[in-house]
Amino acid sequence: MIRVVLVGPREAANVGMVARAMKNFGLKELVLVAPEIRDMSEAYRLSSRAHDVLERARIVPTLDEAIADCVLVAGTTARRRERYAGLAATPRAAAGLIRAAAARGPVALLFGRENFGLFNEELDRCHYVLHIPTAPDYASLNLAQAVLLVAYELFQSQAGALPETDPAPAASLEAYFRDLEAYLIEIGYTDPPRLPSVMRHFRRMAHKALLTEEEVRMLRGLLRQSRWAMGRRRD
Amino acid sequence: MIRVVLVGPREAANVGMVARAMKNFGLKELVLVAPEIRDMSEAYRLSSRAHDVLERARIVPTLDEAIADCVLVAGTTARRRERYAGLAATPRAAAGLIRAAAARGPVALLFGRENFGLFNEELDRCHYVLHIPTAPDYASLNLAQAVLLVAYELFQSQAGALPETDPAPAASLEAYFRDLEAYLIEIGYTDPPRLPSVMRHFRRMAHKALLTEEEVRMLRGLLRQSRWAMGRRRD
Incomplete structure (x- = not known):
């Protein structure tokens, strides 16, 4: 549709x-x-x-x-x-x-x-x-x-070939991007003024990849795990 | 243009x-x-x-x-x-x-x-x-x-290949079509009620051919010559 x-x-x-x-x-x-x-x-x-x-x-x-x-x-x-x-x-x-x-x-x-x-x-x-x-x-x-x-x-046009992927809905992607934004600030990868431009690059990668729901879950899991590991180091 | x-x-x-x-x-x-x-x-x-x-x-x-x-x-x-x-x-x-x-x-x-x-x-x-x-x-x-x-x-689109022809302008074609219409009636090839439908076929041939000015002159010459020959036979 x-x-x-x-x-x-x-x-x-x-x-x-x-x-x-x-x-x-x-x-x-x-x-x-x-x-x-x-x-x-x-x-x-x-x-x-x-x-x-x-x-x-x-x-x-x-x-x-x-x-x-x-x-x-x-x-x-x-x-x-x-x-x-x-x-x-x-x-x-x-x-x-x-x-x-x-x-x-x-x-x-x-x-x-x-x-x-x-x-x-x-x-x-x-x-x-x-x-x-x-x-x-x-x-x-x-x-x-x-x-x-x-x-x-x-x-x-005729329907073209879609890469072998079942792309995740926008709401899932946005949840991942919000996680990633918070994480990038937390770890000092960038600062709030530069965040929008940095995020544009990460968004672009996700869009090019046409990430699946499963892949989005993996990436969010990676962020969670990174946070957990950081917490352990600080202890 | x-x-x-x-x-x-x-x-x-x-x-x-x-x-x-x-x-x-x-x-x-x-x-x-x-x-x-x-x-x-x-x-x-x-x-x-x-x-x-x-x-x-x-x-x-x-x-x-x-x-x-x-x-x-x-x-x-x-x-x-x-x-x-x-x-x-x-x-x-x-x-x-x-x-x-x-x-x-x-x-x-x-x-x-x-x-x-x-x-x-x-x-x-x-x-x-x-x-x-x-x-x-x-x-x-x-x-x-x-x-x-x-x-x-x-x-x-890009300009495609045009057949090797320099198409005649519409006014020349119309002059030929008028000659042809008169001729088709003269020789009894068709009658006035059927003329439009018959002409549609002749027009189509000319359009498909993208006739040049020279070719249009040849066709009109052919009609003229046919008329002349008919006149001779009647004499």
Whole structure:
């Protein structure tokens, strides 16, 4: 199942056009994270015959809630150069793997705010950071157009080969990252100001590995055991 | 040069979104055929920073005028099954050839009316009839979305190999087709009611062949010579 997650959308018209674009390419599950929209009537007006997508849409307060059960998270950005914890790819290049992952469990496609896109902390939640290639002097795609193009690429692609792995859901990974953050400070590997940048590298490794639930348990066990051993040394 | 030709558009808002979609993927030449729009201000409002495309847009009264100089014409349709004089293809499959032809001369991409699309006679002008693959139960793309997806595919593709031919412009082909129509009636090959369907087959052959100007001259010469020979027999 492929889930479209709109983070902080502000305009009902865009949500309506997104519902339409999803339906054009067979996507049905829409989640809005903390939308800043009071009146959705314009969304219904513009979503001609895609009302069912809007009616089933869920609204959640945080991104974590939207992706907790997802085995793969792909975010979109118009910013080309920055380095995130996810692997950079075009929608076309990532489409096969996204489809393959969706056969194993829920996959989230994140689209950011109309004005600011996704924040870096949000992009750091992503296995893949998708950049839609556009003319360099006019890169601004609106929200519904970005959804349309990504949904189109997924529809066009066949499910690619997924590495021999059953990726852990985002909530498990986040629990591991929280453990690791605490541990890195505890052992003096880094300090709080540099922690976000260090964590970006660790997140990236985990995303590239498409860690399984079992592997996440092993890594958390390793952290626990390290702490235990430190405690013993101090005694 | 790739030209976007909107045939009979009715809503200024769509023209504005089309200008934007074109600019996203580096297309600059827009032609409106007999638009049914009185006030273009909504187009300007919605075309954020793509005003230059609208300002340079040409308005012409007939499709023939819009495509007369084009060496390749590709039309779009949501109707899958019908048989036209053009070769059916997806935008992705045709993109390489369209780019290659655009290196030789103007290429026209035709998009039809918001409600009815392109008429069959208009699709018969096309070398390629493009069908954008969508979910079967919800095929309705709006005008700007269709332009966005076709422009995106062209932007993504590299110029493919063009057969060793320098295709004749549409105006030359149309002159040949008019000669041929008259000739087919004259010699009793068909009758006026069946003529459109018969011509569709002849158009298709010409489109598949990507006839050169020289070849079109040869075919017209053949018709002339046949007429002359008939005249002699009657004497």
